[in-house]
Every structure is written in structure tokens, then in C-alpha cells.
Amino acid sequence: MKKDKLSLQIEILREIFNIAPKRFQEKDLDSHYLATKFHISGKELKDNIDFLVETGLIQRFPGDSYKQDRIFGWLIKEKGLDYLEKKEGEKRQEEFNKIVAFTGGIIALTTIYTFLVNSIKLEDYPKTYWTITPIFLLLVIVCLGPLVTFIINFFRKEVLRIG
Numbered sequence: 001m002k003k004d005k006l007s008l009q010i011e012i013l014r015e016i017f018n019i020a021p022k023r024f025q026e027k028d029l030d031s032h033y034l035a036t037k038f039h040i041s042g043k044e045l046k047d048n049i050d051f052l053v054e055t056g057l058i059q060r061f062p063g064d065s066y067k068q069d070r071i072f073g074w075l076i077k078e079k080g081l082d083y084l085e086k087k088e089g090e091k092r093q094e095e096f097n098k099i100v101a102f103t104g105g106i107i108a109l110t111t112i113y114t115f116l117v118n119s120i121k122l123e124d125y126p127k128t129y130w131t132i133t134p135i136f137l138l139l140v141i142v143c144l145g146p147l148v149t150f151i152i153n154f155f156r157k158e159v160l161r162i163g
Helices: 005-019 033-038 042-054 078-120 126-159
Strands: 023-025 058-062 071-076
Touching: 005 033, 005 042, 005 071, 005 078, 033 042, 042 058, 071 078, 078 126
Parallel strands: none
Antiparallel strands: 023 071, 058 071
């Protein structure tokens, strides 16, 4: 699964924040923890880290024994923390907007169905009633799927602290 560059850079930045004071060696990047975690090549990892350094989100500096082992230390900068917080907020807002949309879809479908059944008195036309009812039921179930997934994921993350 190929991720877009921005998402990948945000995830790398978040992971650097999580593992930061660890040191970073620019050799064998194909087997580096971050390359393995995100299923990317060492070159792609280096390019993304270079981008994060160039934009000032992280700082990379030579370690104490840099001349022997070529190991860098890295530090996430205040700008990087602000960027992460902003992106986290946008992600949460996007999830919330999806939930509102699916909830609105369920309400709209239920309202349309009720209106059709009551205004046309579909109970008097059993064939039409039993054709329309499963269609609307299926549409409601389709809208419920993402809501149930959201609720389960929220429960796992916030209540059970899994993932």
C-alpha cells in the first residue's frame, strides 16, 4: 500500500518524536526501524528525513563519536511539535466529519423512508413496500458500518488502550 508523501512524512515525524533520543545512522537504511515499519526503501526514508530537516521540523546533529560511527542524534523542534499537533487536530476533525456525514445519512434515509411509507401509505401496496424496505434497510446498514468501526476503534484506543 503506497502512502502519499505528506502522510508518510507526518508518520515518520511522529515516530521520530516517539523514539527520539535514539540516534540515527545513515547506513543500512533499508533495514532501519523506520524503513521496516513504514515498508519503504532506505532511500525513501533518507529523502523524507532530509525533507523534515530542511523544513526545520527536526534537527539532526553529529553524535559524540560521529567521526568513527557516522551516527547522528536528532531532536524534534518546537515547529515540528506544532506541526504534529496541527495535523493530529486535522485528522481528528476529518474523522469527526465522516461520522457526522454517516450519521446524517442514516437520519436522512430514515426520514425519507418514513415519509414515503406514511405519505403514500405503502402498507396498502405490499409488493412495493417489501421492495423499498430492504433497499432502505441495506442503505442504513451501509451507513452503520463506518459508525460501528469508529466506535470499536475508539473503544479499543481510549478504553482498552490497545493500538
